[in-house]
Amino acid sequence: MISLGGGDGGGGSSSSSSSSASRKSSSRAKATQTKWRTGTQQKIYGRRLLDALRATGGAPQPRAVKAAADSALALTARGQTRWSRAILLSTCRRRVLVKAGGKIRRRHHRRPAKAAALEPAALKERKVKERLRVLGRLVPGCRKLPAPALLEETADYVAALEMQVKTMRALADALAAAQLSSASPPETERS
Amino acid sequence: MSSRRSRGGVSEEEINELISRLQTLLPSARRRGGSQASTTKLLKETCSYIKSLHREVDDLSDRLSDLMATMDHNSPGAEIIRSLLR
Numbered sequence: 001m002i003s004l005g006g007g008d009g010g011g012g013s014s015s016s017s018s019s020s021a022s023r024k025s026s027s028r029a030k031a032t033q034t035k036w037r038t039g040t041q042q043k044i045y046g047r048r049l050l051d052a053l054r055a056t057g058g059a060p061q062p063r064a065v066k067a068a069a070d071s072a073l074a075l076t077a078r079g080q081t082r083w084s085r086a087i088l089l090s091t092c093r094r095r096v097l098v099k100a101g102g103k104i105r106r107r108h109h110r111r112p113a114k115a116a117a118l119e120p121a122a123l124k125e126r127k128v129k130e131r132l133r134v135l136g137r138l139v140p141g142c143r144k145l146p147a148p149a150l151l152e153e154t155a156d157y158v159a160a161l162e163m164q165v166k167t168m169r170a171l172a173d174a175l176a177a178a179q180l181s182s183a184s185p186p187e188t189e190r191s
Numbered sequence: 192m193s194s195r196r197s198r199g200g201v202s203e204e205e206i207n208e209l210i211s212r213l214q215t216l217l218p219s220a221r222r223r224g225g226s227q228a229s230t231t232k233l234l235k236e237t238c239s240y241i242k243s244l245h246r247e248v249d250d251l252s253d254r255l256s257d258l259m260a261t262m263d264h265n266s267p268g269a270e271i272i273r274s275l276l277r
Contacts, residue, residue: 168248
């Protein structure tokens with residue numbers, strides 16, 4: 001197996017900050033940005049994706065493909081982030097959740113519209129909170145997260161999604177090319 | 192970077208710091224030079240970026256499922272070949 005030598009090594013080299021908390025968070029941010037962009041991660045994910053797709057049995061529905069891609073992504077994240085753990089958990093309990101709990105419990109409750117505009121600062125803060133709430137719904141498993149943790153998860157999730165798109169696109173292109181080249185007589189008439 | 196007071200809530204400068212870090216990940220960061228975007232705009236852009244990435248994944252899933260359906264009959268070894276090449 002390939003060992004993760006590319007992205008993991010250069011994590012915490014920031015020696016300018018004094019408090020350990022900020023050092024950890026800044027090094028984690030740097031690690032986030034480089035981690036998902038290394039070719040190593042893409043290869044690992046590509047392999048996991050192929051394994052997951054092969055396990056679907058040859059003719060999966062698009063939904064199954066997406067589920068395979070997401071769980072492969074969560075595995076590649078090695079359970080270090082909340083969103084990846086949420087995906088892995090939802091894969092196990094998918095059927096139960098969809099049927100019983102998910103749709104019934106969470107009603108789409110809208111808060112009453114903003115009553116009276118307070119000072120501009122408070123109004124802006126409310127907008128920010130609202131945006132954070134929407135963001136929390138988009139990132140799996142992060143609905144009730146406080147803002148700093150949510151933003152960290154978001155950063156990792158965005159980087160991971162970009163890699164997922166890139167890898168899936170490369171796989172689709174490769175498969176399409178393989179099909180075109182390996183004998184489809186009615187298609188390739190021109191030579 | 193130095194003040195990390197836990198005021199019982201979240202201080203705005205923490206949020207600003209995290210948001211500016213998030214900004215570097217967004218595609219708009221490559222276009223803009225300055226960091227003038229307001230917090231709400233950045234959050235909104237992040238939300239729409241995530242949504243567009245989700246849509247891309249869905250489209251690619253459709254495409255892959257089509258490809259896999261036809262591939263299975265033509266060249267069963269194609270996927271194996273690909274996995275070897277990677």
